Amino acid sequence: MADLFAWLISFFLLIVLLVLVTFQLMCLADLEFDYINPYDSSTRINRVVMPEFITQAVLFCFYLASRHWIMALFCIPCLLFNIRLYRRRMHLIDVTEIFNMLSWEKKHRLIKLFYLVFTLFLSVFWMIYTSLDQ
Template sequence: MMGDLFLWLFSFLLLIALLGILVFQLMCLADLEFDYINPYDLASRINSVVLPEFISQGVLCLLFLLSGHWVMFLLCVPNLYYNFRQYTRRQHLVDVTEIFNLLSWEKNQRLAKLIYTVILLFLSIFWMIWTALEDD
């Protein structure tokens, strides 16, 4: 049971890191919207954290799969599939020339991912507390 507690703690920390990445991306998009940064800087900042975001989401999903937490695994699969589809279609990077046309879409996409990750975070906290109380 102590292994499960460490699993939930690790997933909690991984979800906090994902939240940080998504908030960073949303802040960069808001900065572009208010004309605080130029499109080139925005694209380089966001594109540098897209792959770590995808890898973290994949590690989280794999962690739940290998540990046998099927509900959390099934909740992580849609986001993992979306990220995989974006990567294989080469639509995962922000294009400097098209960013103003796609600004609201990019913000809505990251906001939806943020809400999704917050839900996963609350479920992870719930299961971490449940596991800690179950050990006693």
């Protein structure tokens, strides 16, 4: 039963990550179609970048603590990429460079979105498998 609760918690953490990345993509799309100015867009995105990084780290630590080693291994690439961005101070969007980096930022977040959807699929699969096993 505890294993099922662990999968539920990881499911909700993954949903939070998906919402944060989707919000960032929507802000970038609004900027691309000129619905929002660059200052507002970068402010909105920068406001949710650190919660996304922290949630990703908490999810990784949660998988380690609950001894789900395979899922923890799946979280390592995204976590290392986030750490690399943070150490190089590239995690925040600069207002003056936002149009030059727009395509890279969108690709980076789309890849992260597909990665999170894949991880969510695996989490749901293991949650169903665990509930049927008991």
